[in-house]
Amino acid sequence: MKKYSILTLFILTFYSASFELYAQGCVAIRQFSGLGNAVGQGNILNKGEWNVSANYRYFKSFRHFRGTEEEHNRLTDHTEVINKQHGLDINISYAFSERLYGIVSLPLQYNERSSLYEHNRTDRHTSYSKGFGDMRIGAGYWLLSGEKAQKGNTAIGLGIKFPTGDYAATSTFYRGPESTPTEMTVDQSIQLGDGGTGLIVDFQGLWNIGSTNFWYYDGFYMFNPKETNGTLTNRSRPNEAIMSVPDQFALRTGVFHAFEKIHGLGASLGGRVEGIPVHDAFGGSEGFRRPGYIISVEPGVSYMLGNVTGTLNVPIALFRNRTQSVTDIENSTPDNEVHGDAAFADYLINFTVAVRIPKKVKEVFNSL
Incomplete structure (x- = not known):
């Protein structure tokens, strides 16, 4: 396998799906909070070429944590909150040059939330939300070019998250002893957006560490200045x-290996941390939020055939922490510490198909 093909496989594998973030439960990290989808594509696409990808994610959250301690009784008592979330993101990236790229991400969501406490506290019912999420648009720039980039490269990017998702979605709840159907806003964890315009700062990179092995890393922070x-x-x-309209953050790193004897096949193993801070970097932090973070190990496999790449990543939770929020602290007294809980998933299924559109294909299409 040529080194160029290995790099192509690596870049399409990891940065077609990079930071397609998700809420792994009640800690409401919105999918595609980062813009890593475009990273690398500008480095392998020629000027004027495109990459189109579709990413599907699914998870089921049901394990409750207060701080780092799991509340096992929620499962035995059957009082756990169960979130099932499906997400589909359509991502379009464009290479303005070998170093400068742009990206647009259009997310779709379908969410279910099953609970007792939101209804009559006796019978379990399900609330729903579906529709468009918060759109992202941004650009990035590779720091190195030519011979300087032969062994590795790092890109930095800026983006904007627009409040295109419904942040006041409603569903039917069954309230009171008579289970009266009532239309109410759904929980923050399954809202389609957060209602704020966010600024995204991210970085990503890859380095050859010998033969067909590569070290990858990427991270982002999304500033959400709006308070509520x-x-x-x-x-x-x-x-x-x-x-609340919270900030979000994530960091991801690991090793990717391309199999020389099986052209197009690659595997990876890495780790990632993502979450919502207690306090925003800018603006106020009042209002209700469930801050916290999750640390996961992330195995993955990919296969590239021509200009099409398929990737499957399954982050598996190792450590979960629902931190004490601003309102928790405000509601606490010397005799009673308030510390809310949140439900987390054990794992997430993350599948991406990316199609690179060479410039010559576009020229043929334009000539028709």
């Missing part, structure tokens, strides 16, 4: 009545 979005939470505490 006006959406009711239906919670009893006054300072938790309105939903």
